[in-house]
Amino acid sequence: MFGLQGRTAMSERRFIEAGELPARADVVIIGGGPAGTAAAWAVERAAPGTQVVLLEQSGSLGAGASLASLENFRTCWPALCLARMMQRSVDVFLNPAADLGENVALGVKRQGYLYVAVDEKGAVSLRCDVMHLHNIGLSHVEYLDTSEVAYRYPWLGARVVAAKFDPLAGWLDSHALIHAYASHTRAARFALGVQDTRIRIRNGRVGGVTTAGGTIDAPNVVIAAGANARQVGRSAGIEIPVVVRPRQSFTTPWRHESFPEDAPCIISAPPFPHVRPEARAGAIFGWEYGGVPTLAAPEQPAESFRDSRFPSLTLALLARQFGHRDGDGFADPRYLRGISHRAGYYVCRSGAYATLPDGTQQPYESQRAIIDAWPGLDGLFLSVAHVGHGVMSSPAAGEILAAKVLGRALPDPAYADFGLDVPYVEHDAGGLH
Ligand SMILES: Cc1cc2nc3c(=O)[nH]c(=O)nc-3n(C[C@H](O)[C@H](O)[C@H](O)COP(=O)(O)OP(=O)(O)OC[C@H]3O[C@@H](n4cnc5c(N)ncnc54)[C@H](O)[C@@H]3O)c2cc1C
Numbered sequence: 001m002f003g004l005q006g007r008t009a010m011s012e013r014r015f016i017e018a019g020e021l022p023a024r025a026d027v028v029i030i031g032g033g034p035a036g037t038a039a040a041w042a043v044e045r046a047a048p049g050t051q052v053v054l055l056e057q058s059g060s061l062g063a064g065a066s067l068a069s070l071e072n073f074r075t076c077w078p079a080l081c082l083a084r085m086m087q088r089s090v091d092v093f094l095n096p097a098a099d100l101g102e103n104v105a106l107g108v109k110r111q112g113y114l115y116v117a118v119d120e121k122g123a124v125s126l127r128c129d130v131m132h133l134h135n136i137g138l139s140h141v142e143y144l145d146t147s148e149v150a151y152r153y154p155w156l157g158a159r160v161v162a163a164k165f166d167p168l169a170g171w172l173d174s175h176a177l178i179h180a181y182a183s184h185t186r187a188a189r190f191a192l193g194v195q196d197t198r199i200r201i202r203n204g205r206v207g208g209v210t211t212a213g214g215t216i217d218a219p220n221v222v223i224a225a226g227a228n229a230r231q232v233g234r235s236a237g238i239e240i241p242v243v244v245r246p247r248q249s250f251t252t253p254w255r256h257e258s259f260p261e262d263a264p265c266i267i268s269a270p271p272f273p274h275v276r277p278e279a280r281a282g283a284i285f286g287w288e289y290g291g292v293p294t295l296a297a298p299e300q301p302a303e304s305f306r307d308s309r310f311p312s313l314t315l316a317l318l319a320r321q322f323g324h325r326d327g328d329g330f331a332d333p334r335y336l337r338g339i340s341h342r343a344g345y346y347v348c349r350s351g352a353y354a355t356l357p358d359g360t361q362q363p364y365e366s367q368r369a370i371i372d373a374w375p376g377l378d379g380l381f382l383s384v385a386h387v388g389h390g391v392m393s394s395p396a397a398g399e400i401l402a403a404k405v406l407g408r409a410l411p412d413p414a415y416a417d418f419g420l421d422v423p424y425v426e427h428d429a430g431g432l433h
Contacts, residue, residue, distance in 0.1 A: 032056030038398030068344030073392035206379030246305035
């Protein structure tokens with residue numbers, strides 16, 4: 001299926017302009033975020049010589065949700081398919097030379113993820129989590145009792161009664177990762193500033209794309225357009241089952257002196273505000289707080305959902321949970337100066353449900369991306385709905401997508417759960433909890 005059809009027409013440059021599109025390609029990928037660039041990287045690695053053209057509407061790669069991301073990664077996922085996906089991906093981050101080239105610099109900080117409990121109920125819940133994670137093979141995740149947390153992290157204070165620690169977690173530079181995928185391809189071309197991309201159907205199957213800058217004939221098209229996935233799918237006459245939810249983060253240039261530079265990412269008690277050190281002196285915060293709308297597709301730029309109260313609410317919540325009084329810890333007003341506040345869309349699979357013993361179907365919020373072929377339309381593939389982990393899952397997500405496009409076996413049988421028609425998977429509900 002994969003030949004050299006586009007080779008002679010291709011520019012030798014990796015990045016091309018919207019008006020320089022080749023006439024033909026083997027695979028066209030729509031969207032240049034973590035999902036799309038990882039797909040280009042993985043397809044080319046699995047089938048060298050495949051002519052991949054990635055179309056990005058913006059003037060640079062990584063122009064979607066990853067701009068607001070905390071760029072964290074962790075292995076402690078309770079659903080087996082997600083746990084396997086993250087283990088593979090984290091392996092790439094921690095040993096990038098083998099998969100992304102010798103000199104790649106991803107800015108990885110492996111400082112761990114620390115989930116804390118501030119009461120006995122939370123401690124029991126963390127202990128159960130850790131037992132389950134050990135049962136699915138994640139024996140490196142630790143349960144820390146009160147004295148162990150106090151010994152390792154005295155600066156957290158006396159409120160913390162227990163913790164769950166993932167030592168294979170941390171964060172990286174998502175922009176560097178996206179560009180590492182692009183740089184580690186030879187034949188792939190990345191076209192920037194490409195507007196109005198539509199999927200062409202010919203003789204009942206995918207025939208390529210049309211764009212404002214030209215047309216590409218291609219037997220395979222991948223939709224990896226983040227929050228715009230549903231809209232791109234409509235150009236092929238399909239309705240992709242995803243919803244979008246705005247989500248905020250903010251960075252402070254200052255961090256309290258008691259919060260050390262080598263601290264892990266702290267996931268606090270429900271409703272799970274989280275924070276980690278950023279650069280030498282700052283911190284980055286996130287929290288999915290109530291009241292955000294769930295939309296079928298973006299109605300306005302994600303940035304318009306920034307709530308000016310979000311930083312102070314997040315800090316107040318953390319201060320309350322950690323018992324910091326006015327002026328101290330997270331209640332120190334210096335955190336509120338010079339904040340950079342961002343928002344992006346989480347994209348989530350819709351239609352997941354559990355079947356109850358009486359046969360009724362109970363909808364739930366799935367954490368699983370959709371990485372699959374679209375049934376009934378040969379040549380159309382999706383890598384969408386990466387929720388709040390599309391940076392950390394991107395290496396494995398790219399490899400799953402490549403297997404689908406190339407008609408090969410999945411790298412791990414558990415990855416079948418990322419299929420479009422898999423409504424339920426055990427332990428798939430919930431995000432940080
Ligand atoms: C506040 C926040 C915090 C987060 N924290 C983390 C975290 O700590 N760790 C983690 O792993 N993930 C995190 N995420 C999630 C992560 O950012 C996303 O899951 C990830 O960016 C999804 O990747 P994607 O490639 O599917 O989509 P995107 O990153 O949204 O990229 C889509 C790309 O497609 C382009 N595009 C869209 N439409 C078109 C079109 N029609 N034609 C051509 N190009 C198009 C866009 O310009 C963009 O470049 C966070 C997200 C948010 C919002």
